[in-house]
Amino acid sequence: MTMNNRLKRILQGIFWILVYLFLTLLPVMVMFLPPRPPGREFIRELSVALGFVGLAMMALQFALTARFKTIKAPYGADVVYQFHRQISILAFVLILIHPILLFVPQIHPISILNIFSPETPWRARFAVTSLLALCGLIVMALWRKPLKIEYTRWRIWHGVLATAAVAFAMLHVLGVNWYINVPWKRLLWAGYSIFFVGLLLYTRVWKPWQLLRTPYRVQEVKPERGGCWSLILQPDNHAGFDFQPGQFAWITAFSSPFKDAEHPFSFSNAPAGDGRLRFTIKELGDFTRRIKELKPGDVVYVDGPYGAFSIDRHPYAKEFVFIAGGVGITPVVSMLHALAQRNDPRPLLLIYGGRDLESLTLRDEIEELQGRLNLKVVYVLENPPEGWQGEKGYITREVLDRWLLPERRKNQTEIFICGPIPMMNAVEDALARMGFFAGDVHSERFDLV
Amino acid sequence: MRSRLMTALTVAIGLMILLISLLFAAVQSGLLG
Numbered sequence: 001m002t003m004n005n006r007l008k009r010i011l012q013g014i015f016w017i018l019v020y021l022f023l024t025l026l027p028v029m030v031m032f033l034p035p036r037p038p039g040r041e042f043i044r045e046l047s048v049a050l051g052f053v054g055l056a057m058m059a060l061q062f063a064l065t066a067r068f069k070t071i072k073a074p075y076g077a078d079v080v081y082q083f084h085r086q087i088s089i090l091a092f093v094l095i096l097i098h099p100i101l102l103f104v105p106q107i108h109p110i111s112i113l114n115i116f117s118p119e120t121p122w123r124a125r126f127a128v129t130s131l132l133a134l135c136g137l138i139v140m141a142l143w144r145k146p147l148k149i150e151y152t153r154w155r156i157w158h159g160v161l162a163t164a165a166v167a168f169a170m171l172h173v174l175g176v177n178w179y180i181n182v183p184w185k186r187l188l189w190a191g192y193s194i195f196f197v198g199l200l201l202y203t204r205v206w207k208p209w210q211l212l213r214t215p216y217r218v219q220e221v222k223p224e225r226g227g228c229w230s231l232i233l234q235p236d237n238h239a240g241f242d243f244q245p246g247q248f249a250w251i252t253a254f255s256s257p258f259k260d261a262e263h264p265f266s267f268s269n270a271p272a273g274d275g276r277l278r279f280t281i282k283e284l285g286d287f288t289r290r291i292k293e294l295k296p297g298d299v300v301y302v303d304g305p306y307g308a309f310s311i312d313r314h315p316y317a318k319e320f321v322f323i324a325g326g327v328g329i330t331p332v333v334s335m336l337h338a339l340a341q342r343n344d345p346r347p348l349l350l351i352y353g354g355r356d357l358e359s360l361t362l363r364d365e366i367e368e369l370q371g372r373l374n375l376k377v378v379y380v381l382e383n384p385p386e387g388w389q390g391e392k393g394y395i396t397r398e399v400l401d402r403w404l405l406p407e408r409r410k411n412q413t414e415i416f417i418c419g420p421i422p423m424m425n426a427v428e429d430a431l432a433r434m435g436f437f438a439g440d441v442h443s444e445r446f447d448l449v
Numbered sequence: 450m451r452s453r454l455m456t457a458l459t460v461a462i463g464l465m466i467l468l469i470s471l472l473f474a475a476v477q478s479g480l481l482g
Contacts, residue, residue, distance in 0.1 A: 028473050
């Protein structure tokens with residue numbers, strides 16, 4: 001990548017972080033502006049400030065997950081989701097501190113939490129309901145898998161609880177009516193509410209409606225090595241979209257796009273020019289196990305493309321290294337196909353880890369691509385066949401040391417990693433210790449929740 | 450690496466929020482200014 005491109009992306013990244021900070025702190029900044037209501041105890045004012053910031057952060061969470069391509073472009077979609085996840089814990093802590101600060105010095109009696117008591121004002125009932133929704137939201141998001149909540153059901157509840165948490169918190173602010181004492185300050189909160197409702201309409205109505213108008217038809221469902229299925233889709237009476245190799249899309253099958261039952265998968269083909277898409281999907285959960293039930297002609301909806309995990313973002317690289325584990329090979333195969341299509345002469349190295357030779361998904365395609373590219377492939381097998389001379393076990397620092405030669409230089413070799421999370425963490429750490437510049441290492445994480 | 454950067458960013462945002470909120474509370478309660 002040229003320094004200009006990199007600088008531009010860094011500046012874009014910083015810009016959106018500053019916008020986020022500004023919108024988060026805007027309520028407190030507005031509270032500072034006169035006319036201010038009379039001052040009260042320090043602890044109460046601190047509690048109010050944290051509550052307002054927490055609410056702004058909750059409302060902004062909807063913007064982070066609304067799939068605005070301009071916001072996600074500098075970072076990649078998985079980074080934005082990771083931020084969404086981490087920052088939600090911060091927002092939760094701030095919102096939790098808000099009532100605690102009011103109860104500890106007994107500014108309000110703890111009995112106000114009893115929403116069924118006739119003495120409890122509505123503003124407190126709204127606050128308690130919002131907090132309960134938020135607690136449910138956090139518990140379900142952090143422990144979805146141990147609680148055995150199916151992904152599609154979880155997504156529906158996540159949306160319902162998040163909407164309830166923000167809506168009831170807004171009602172609480174209106175009910176307290178302290179820092180919204182003048183019309184223009186009320187206008188700010190009306191603005192936040194409109195923004196929030198607008199985002200809901202955009203994600204729940206506008207986007208699904210767009211998807212409904214641009215359906216795809218299943219052309220073929222093909223079994224692949226390693227318990228995977230390749231799903232080939234053709235746009236149905238529209239041009240489809242162009243994508244960069246390595247990117248991904250959200251797929252809705254067996255259901256309407258209004259039902260919010262999407263799943264993210266990488267493209268495993270190169271952009272074909274005719275809108276045709278291929279996804280290679282491993283049977284891992286309830287949805288993925290049903291992929292094989294799709295028949296030619298069935299309707300599927302595709303929202304994409306997303307992601308920053310692509311060779312096309314680094315056109316000036318001198319060489320590319322791909323490190324993949326299991327089904328993490330799919331975006332890599334997409335990039336290899338694109339490089340072959342373009343007769344790209346640059347040296348390429350693929351380190352591909354898997355259980356055994358037979359279960360390496362898309363291995364036959366990779367071997368065919370080897371003939372068309374300047375590509376060296378290193379398989380790392382957990383259970384190698386008898387007499388295997390290649391790498392064994394996992395993709396460790398030792399394996400990387402043997403294949404990633406020290407003369408590979410900063411800003412010239414771009415490294416792409418995709419696979420199971422423990423493998424990606426280990427490889428990222430090993431590459432950092434080997435002296436690879438973090439900006440040259442790119443990873444795609446699909447374990448979003 | 451990226452996870453650590455993200456955690457650092459979240460902590461930095463948290464600290465900034467805390468600082469501004471403390472400042473607001475101090476001014477509004479009359480402790481400052």
